[in-house]
Amino acid sequence: MILSSQELLSRMGDDIAIDPFDPTRLNANSYNLALHDELLVYEEVVLDAASPNRYRRIEIPAEGLTLQPGVLYLGRTVEHTETRNLVPVLHARSSLGRLGLFLNPGGSLGQCGYCGTWTLEMHCIQPVRIYPGMQVCQISYHQLLGTCQPCESDKYQNSTDIQPSLMHRELGFDDRDTQLELQLNFDDAIQAAR
Numbered sequence: 001m002i003l004s005s006q007e008l009l010s011r012m013g014d015d016i017a018i019d020p021f022d023p024t025r026l027n028a029n030s031y032n033l034a035l036h037d038e039l040l041v042y043e044e045v046v047l048d049a050a051s052p053n054r055y056r057r058i059e060i061p062a063e064g065l066t067l068q069p070g071v072l073y074l075g076r077t078v079e080h081t082e083t084r085n086l087v088p089v090l091h092a093r094s095s096l097g098r099l100g101l102f103l104n105p106g107g108s109l110g111q112c113g114y115c116g117t118w119t120l121e122m123h124c125i126q127p128v129r130i131y132p133g134m135q136v137c138q139i140s141y142h143q144l145l146g147t148c149q150p151c152e153s154d155k156y157q158n159s160t161d162i163q164p165s166l167m168h169r170e171l172g173f174d175d176r177d178t179q180l181e182l183q184l185n186f187d188d189a190i191q192a193a194r
C-alpha cells in the first residue's frame with residue numbers, strides 16, 4: 001500500500017522527514033523532489049564495476065545546462081529525507097520522460113531507514129536543457145509488512161553529496177585512500193595550497 005499525501009503529512013516529523021519541505025509539492029500519493037545544482041560525469045572510457053571510476057563535477061547554472069545523449073549524469077536531490085518503518089521509493093516524473101530524459105529508469109527502491117540525499121542517475125535521448133531546482137522526481141512511501149531490520153550494508157547511508165557507484169567495495173576493492181575527483185580549477189587549488 002502506498003501512503004496518500006494526507007497520510008504522508010500526518011507522519012511528517014515521526015516516520016518521515018523531508019528537508020526542505022514545501023506542502024505545495026505534494027501530489028495525491030507522492031512528494032516532488034528537486035534537482036541540486038551539481039552533476040558528476042565519469043571520466044573513463046570504460047567504467048569498471050570492480051574499481052572506483054574517476055569523475056568530474058559540473059555545475060548547472062541558473063540559465064540551464066544542455067545534457068548530451070550517450071553520457072551518464074549523476075545528480076542528487078536538494079532534499080534530505082529520513083524514513084522509518086516505511087519503504088521510500090523514488091520515481092522520475094513523467095514530464096521528464098516525455099522530454100526523452102530518463103532518471104532512475106524503473107524507479108529506485110530505497111531501504112527502510114534510509115537517511116540522506118538521493119543520488120539520481122540521468123541520461124537523455126536527444127540534447128535537453130535542464131535547470132537547477134527543477135522538480136524531477138517524486139518520493140512515495142510503501143507500508144512494510146513485518147518489522148524493519150537495519151540494513152547490513154549501508155554504503156550509501158547518510159549521503160550528503162552525489163554518490164558514485166560503490167559496487168567495487170563488494171568486489172573487494174578497498175578505496176579508502178583513493179582520491180578520484182578531478183579538480184576543475186586546478187590553478188586555484190595550487191594557489192590555495194601555497
Ligand SMILES: O=c1ccn([C@H]2C[C@H](O)[C@@H](COP(=O)(O)OP(=O)(O)OP(=O)(O)O)O2)c(=O)[nH]1
Nearest residue numbers: 104108109110111114117118119153154155156
Ligand atoms: O537511485 C537511487 C537508489 C537508492 N538510493 C539510496 C536509497 C537507498 O536506501 C540507498 C541504497 O540503495 P540500494 O539498496 O539500491 O543500493 P545497493 O547498491 O544495494 O547498496 P547497499 O548494498 O548499501 O544497499 O541509496 C539513491 O540515493 N539513489
